[in-house]
Amino acid sequence: MNGSGGQSDIKGIAVEGLWRNNPIFKQVLGICSTLAVTNLVLNTVVMCVALIFTLSLSSATVSILRSLTPRNIRMMVETLIIAFYVIIVDVLLKAYWPEMSTNLGPYVGLIITNCIVMGRAEACGTSNPPGTAALDGFFNALGYTIILLIVATFREVLGMGTFMGYAVPYFSTPAWDKWIIMVMPPGAFFMLAIVVWVFRSIQLAGEEKAS
């Protein structure tokens, strides 16, 4: 990689992406394309892996090309770089896992317009060396993944009584009246709101203690 990335740097980037500036509960960016697939944990995992791949590599690529890109068309160049990686994911998924490709529908393609990818490429990729940019992208995507997995787990267990398709004890028995609303669109909004609320409150409390 390059000389500037020390141990403490990596830790700093990780804390920033995973917690302090988390894409979902802090920046509230890019929730569109992925909220739709959080009704099943498996879909969410696949979607998030695709996002981690796209975000780290496109940030790094933007960073490599940053001195060659004219400033006034850089948005267009960034979009094309992102689209390039998304097409790779889409084609691979269609070839090796067609059912999953059908399940995810247009949402894989929509990673292109996921604001977090563009946001990180713009905020970090254009001003940092490739190694830092890739790490920043990776940890942001990871912070994003963790939150969405929390949302997806609650939605699938409460709404369907399963986890990754396997029956969960108690929740899959008749004793648990399934909350169908959780797997429908309103459930996604409510669940995400609760997660945002909880994490922001913890963060605010931490900041108060520190000051």
Added chain:
Amino acid sequence: MNLGPEIGHALAVCVAAIFTQNILLAYFLGLCPFIGVSREVKTAFGLGLAVIFVMVSTTLLNWLAYHYVLVPLGLEFFRFIMFIIIIAAFVQFVEMAIERFSPFLYQQLGVFLPLITVNCAILGASLFMVIRNYSFIVTIGYGLGSSVGWFLAIMAMAGIRQRLANDRIPRGLQGPGITLIIAGLMALAFIGFTGVLQGK
């Protein structure tokens, strides 16, 4: 060619896209500007109109590009890049037009106009149109219905948020949190329309 049933289908798709299959509340597309620009009714109105205009035009342009360029060439996988370029060029055009005719609106929308390019609702509508194999006429209905549905949702949200401005909301819930809860309630309400459409 008998256009009657086509137009009927287009109308049905249009109404469904506004209410039961609202692109924002049922498919979560275009959430970022929905949360970011819904503080004031006036700006929400401007952005909403811009989205209607851009979405109707780009779905039609993309339909033509897909069926007359990409399919004959066998380059369907190339559609992401094709669509995004068409959308970006078109948004650039709208931006210049608004700047010319309404400097006030231009100032208000500021950074969000270029963001229409990365508004997932715009690209999403084009991708849904391809996946669901709509004909040209049905695409008109779909583009119009989806964008009007988005417009309605953001206007309703802006109206509600203006009233919330002076309310006491728990600190962790301020901003995006409460907006998401309202969106959830709106999504519930829109699901209620399902019965209306099926009852016909």
